Amino acid sequence: MDEPRRPPVTPASAGEPEELLKARKPFYKRPLLLALGALLLIVGAMVGVRYYEYAVSHEWTDNAFIDGHIIYISSKVAGHVSRVYVADNQEVAQGDLLLELDPREYTARLAQARAALQAAIAKEEAAQAQVELTQVTAEAGVQQAASGVELVRATVETARVQVAVARSRLDQARAQVETASASAAQARAQIQMGTGARFSLLPPENATGNFVKVVQRIPVKIIFDPLPDSDYLLSPGMSVVPVVQVK
Template sequence: MSAADVISAKGDGGPRSTQSQDVPALRETDRREARPDQPTREAEAPAPQKPAGLRGLIRQHPIAAIVGAVLIAAAIVGGILWWLHARNFESSDDAFIDTRTVLISPQVSGAITGVNVTDNQIVKAGDLLATIDQRDYKAAVDQAAAQILQAQASIADIEAQIGAQQAQIQQANQQVQEAQAALNFATDENQRYQELVQKGAGTVQRAQQAQSDFTSKKAALDAANAAKLAADRQVDVLRAKGEQAKAQLQAAQAQKEQADANLQRTQLLAPTDGRIAKLTGAVGALASPGQAIMVLVPLDVWVTANFKETQLELMRVGQPVDIHIDAYGKSYPGHINSIQAGSGTAFSLLPAENATGNYVKVVQRVPVKITFDQRPDVELGPGMSVVPRVTVRP
């Protein structure tokens, strides 16, 4: 310590005041060190207790509690309203556009000479799709037509022969009548001369001549009758040939119809309105019966929705349906057309066998056919996904 510091301390009473201030602090420190286990007065004073539990939380945050209560009430009311609204509808995401596609395949074989359509083209019923080589089938038509003419000529010839034979029959009838008249005269002559010979009025020679003439006339009558019978039998033969010729005519006509049908089948026509898909036919390729060269997708489509069997309780035919098409994000009105009589697995290629020991019950799906009220203004094809919503409660 310097002399200035000593003089300043003495003048100001520094050492006294410092000693008087430090003693109580030292005593308090010594007291704490002497009794470390005894709490201080501040520690001995009880701390204020905070309210515990939900009530305490609400008291601490009253505004948040009110907001939470309002939100919970709104959620409950909204859930009830949603349930009251949703229970009036049944929907399924296992639904697709469906139709009966037509496989365009020729019924006759031959080389393809023309393909009049292209991929995804819209066609109308009766439009020409493709053409097969027609030369062989035209020849078959001409041959059948020639056979018809030949059969008709045979029938006409036989009818003419029957007419001529009828004339011969009439001539034979006249000959029979002439022979019968001659026989009658010869009979009378023979009888008269035989009586005269017996009475002695006539000669034996004349009686023998009359007898010979009678025998000759009788033989002539028998010959005329035989000729008449032969003429009649010839008519029957000609009529049988006529029936045979008519049968040949019918066979030729049937062959002509078949040839015409085969010729028409060389032109493949669209059976209904639709769009071309999976076109494989090409000019020059050989087409065989039953081999599809293209697929026609009809424009008339519907929805096949696979609903759970637990959704069918209130579902009925005719109920309105809102059909949402995933591809376009649009909805179109429709109605239930029919409900399949059985689950989808019952008609599958390998139906489920439930008569086993490891049977597990699974909710089945039942196909429901839904038709559009009007044809949609978008292009739809089989397999496209939709979501139908059926109004089961009006």
């Protein structure tokens, strides 16, 4: 005997809940998901358009550095630095004390100049006394004494010239000591720019080999206007990522 056929089992006949039946609806029959997907597409398109417009109208590079200016500050005399009153990348103003020179060398020169002056004065006085002595003894031999007097007078003139030279050296040594002991910047300082400084208008590009074609890059300088805030230290040599609006 043939067994009776059973009817096919359907979700409704299996007693499945109605929520599962609704959850199995196709995607295109779910308006909430369709609206959410459309919203995401619109937002993505807007973000993409804005990014494209920004990329087209702006240029940027990560191969940039903060540059600086070379400023030479020199004193009237040269010498050894004894003290430094400034640090690297410190802001200074006109009249600030930067360095001090060791005044011992100039003090020694001043003492030598004073000693030379005293010796020249003593030599002049001795020559003058010799002239007076020669004039007294000239009565015994006028002709012989006259030549001696002229010789001694020439010696006196030479001594006077030496005194004048010694006084000039003394004044020069005093001026050097005053300059070395002044409260202004008294040494030669050099404020150097940081790494990556360029001095030529179009610096050559480094290339290896003779058959390598290197595109010439033109340097671009960006000047801070107004000056950056002093609370944020920007020193020469720092790397930056500048963004320039070209359109």
